[in-house]
Amino acid sequence: MYLDKFEERMLEGELGEAVALAMRIVVKIAEIFSAERLVKIKHAHVSGVSYENIGDEGLEFLEGLAAKGGRFSVPTTVNPGAVDLELWRKMGVDESYVEKQLRIVGAFRRMGAKVTLTCTPYLYEDISPGDHLAWSESNAVLFANSVIGARTNRDGGPLALMEAIAGRAPLSGLHLDENRRPSLVVDFSESSRYIAENGLFSVAGLIVGRLAGNRVPLVRGLGLQRKDVEELKLFLAAVGATGGTGMVLIDGVSPEAPGDMPGEVEKIGVDDVKAELEKYGGSGWDAVVLGCPHLSYEEVASIIEWFERKGRPRSRVYLYTSREVASRLRSDRLEKLNIHLFADTCMVVSNLGAYASRSVATDSGKAAFYLASKGYSVALLPRRKLLEMLVQG
Structure with missing residues (x-):
């Protein structure tokens, strides 16, 4: 496989231990997929951020990588974590759990990430047709390739992490015309x-x-x-x-x-x-969860406006969005409306049963699929119907 002079220097350790590790992994993956060379990427988006998912082993790995001098060489954003970093006391977790999530966030920040904690980077980042990316969140990968016309494989979180440090991805899969x-x-x-x-x-x-x-x-x-x-x-x-x-x-x-x-x-x-x-006909649900993928500003504002006009919902409503959106819309009036607006996390990567319910309704096929696989009772309904049901007498 062809490497240019700079890539050879990275691989040989001239730019530090973390860069060499990242290059070894990226090159090995490239060889597995018979890539002829690597491609420079414009942006990376890394999953595997929630302590609920990666646990102590993932935390230790990330802190170790940061300690070795790991730094992202391209603009890099990160997926949601396990808790809302401001409202975690409302999510049924203890302080030690939050402390570990904060350490994960701190490791990413030390490596130079923009700590967005959202699964919808395509709503906030400047991505154009033909841009080569290293994204690992499945909905974001699909949106980038299918709607924008950018190019990224559906990389696992650890690979996207290494690609972000190396600034390179294997020129294989959906980076190539013939595979699209x-x-x-x-x-x-x-x-x-x-x-x-x-x-x-x-x-x-x-x-x-x-x-x-x-x-x-x-x-x-x-x-x-x-x-x-x-x-x-x-x-x-x-x-x-x-x-x-x-x-x-x-x-x-x-x-x-x-x-x-x-x-x-x-x-x-x-x-x-x-x-x-x-397949998703759960009944007797106790809460409604919306925001998988994360809701945009317009979506959250529209839902709030609906309940302000129609009345307080009969069941608790949990909305998930980015910190950027939450900071613009969060207010005391939401809890009076039985609405809980969370940022930094979502229903899939947090411990939903601890703060909401194990019997929920959602408009998200992705959330329904993953929550059902975890043993939750899930009703999948269109958003419009859910909102109407919540205000009916």
Whole structure:
């Protein structure tokens, strides 16, 4: 595999122990995937930030890497952690737990990360078509490749961490033109009206992810447009939950042309959508959780405004967003409305049962999939229907 002179110096340790470690790992992965060379990346986004997920071993590794002089060589953001760093006392955790989460955040900060603690870097970072990235959050990877036209593999958190230090990624997978072409068509023409009228784009995403696996699918007939950011977020996050693909070509949305049409076509009817939805029919839920992926400013403001007009919701509502958004919207009036607005974390990477409930409703196919796998009772419903149910007598 070809390395330029600077990359050779990094690999040989001339730029320090942490850089050499990062390069050894990136090069080894590149060799496994038969990459001819590495590619410079513009931005990295690292997952594996929640103490709930990585535990003491992950914490020790990150602190050790920072102690060795590990520094990010490109702008780097990080995924949500286990708690809201300001409101953690409301999340059923003790101080020692929070102290470890803060140490994780501190290690990332010492390495030069922008500690965003959000899963939606595409809402805040300047990413353009053709940019090479090293992103490890599945919904962000899918949004970058599918909607923006940037290029990133669906890297694991540790690999993205090393790529952020090296500033390089293997030139393989979705960094290459030939791997961004679809190998099957998923056609929603027969069910698109039903999906749109009932707000079931998350359910459509669960179906696409399961059918695609690790392949790039071409989605036709779904009726989404680039302006439909809220629906695209939910759709692509759900794709990433049930499938391993890092890209979906969406008719009318994706900037890249699909090329030759694949021979394999899967037609999705209304009954298919209903059958998928029925997998998440939990009843008697105690709380509603929204924000997987994290809600935008406009989404949070719209939900708050809905309850201010319609009345206090009958069940507790938990909203998850970035710190940037929360700092603009958090106020005393929210708790009076039975709304709990959390930043820095989400329902999937926090201990939801400790502060909310183990029986919840959500509009997120991704959240429904992962919470159900953890033993939670989950009802998957469109956001509009959930909001209406919460204020009905």
